[in-house]
Amino acid sequence: MYEQSKKLFDKSQRVIPGGVNSPVRAFRAVGGTPIFFREAKGAYLWDVDGNKFIDYIGSWGPAILGHAHPEVVKAVQERAVKGMSFGAPTEAELELAERLVELLPSIEQVRLTSSGTEATMSAIRLARGFTGRTKIMKFEGCYHGHGDALLVKAGSGALTFGHPSSAGVPADVVANTLVLSYNELDELEKTFATIGDELACVIIEPIAGNMNFVMPSVDYMNSLRALCTRHGVVLIFDEVMTGFRVGLHGAQGHYGITPDLTTLGKVIGGGMPVGAFGGRRDIMAHLAPLGGVYQAGTLSGNPVAVAAGLKTLELVAKPGFFEALAASTSQMVEGVRSAAHAAGIPMSGASLGGMFGLYFREKLPTNYAEVMEADRERFNKYFHGMLARGIYLAPSAFEAGFVSAMHNASDIEATTTAAREVFKTL
């Protein structure tokens, strides 16, 4: 069934470490051979062996309009023939910046990068430059790209700073990164009471998408905002995943909270490499060339990528877009969850906009420790069962899933039917 993929994977492993350009693609968590894709259109993927799949990864978020949306493709083609990169300002990047400022009122100024990782690294440097403080806080289970200072796991207690979670990251580099439990108010308050005035920033996924999909409580998020304000700490919302995915105004719109800085990526590039960070004007004014915090990029604001992003934002802003997307996403989640229950399998699920999580445990997880309690072995069997029935899910129990505007009622029905069959075998 996957003969060509297997051949390509064997060849790839000779010239690409692990055969992939990003570790989760290697299927290590679920076992088996990664699938090599040939083509994608709308809600569907076709692999090199000719198998067709309904896609619930959507390139890990960007494909909100479905793959190869004709208007996005046209915008890219029209732009590409006029020059692919200038390393100099273009009118299109101004337009994208204006659009982001308009849709996310917390952003007064924004700078474009080429990836979400660059955006989060730069936002942290900026927060440190702005506050003159060194320490930063993040949360267990939140992933903010692979910048050194953020590849850190929790220390032995709330007030112990972290340890590198990757070889090659010196202990010194993460010595100032504090890792707290996600969504645990007591711990947050105690930590702020002790070192709040020493923190440059707190960076958080306001809805976590890298430990599957976890929504913190409203109370927790409001308290986090209030504590940051009281202690002069820059609050960074990492909305690389949630931005223009859970709703037109992101997770910040959902919670009604104004962060000081926001990082973006994925949807704003419409499938091309774009990231961004932006927020309060007084903070952004510390960036070079205005201020002393250096940040740059040859392909930042790349015109072809920006053209894809602008067209995507135009289309997702159409009235009713997110209502329809949210309806099909929750219908799919509900369908799969009920199928599991009917088979006597504990499963919980949640979604917002076009992003969702399903877990093999009775109750929705609220933090990393609870996410870890989900039945991974069962997930792996479920993953392969769904794959064999043409449903392409993230190859890990700890990734959020994504639905596009092109997933129609029969795709959702096919998905729940497949799930019903697979649950009988688990």
Ligand code: HOZ
């Ligand atoms: N950062 C993504 C997982 N949360 C994986 C990206 C990729 O493999 O393309």
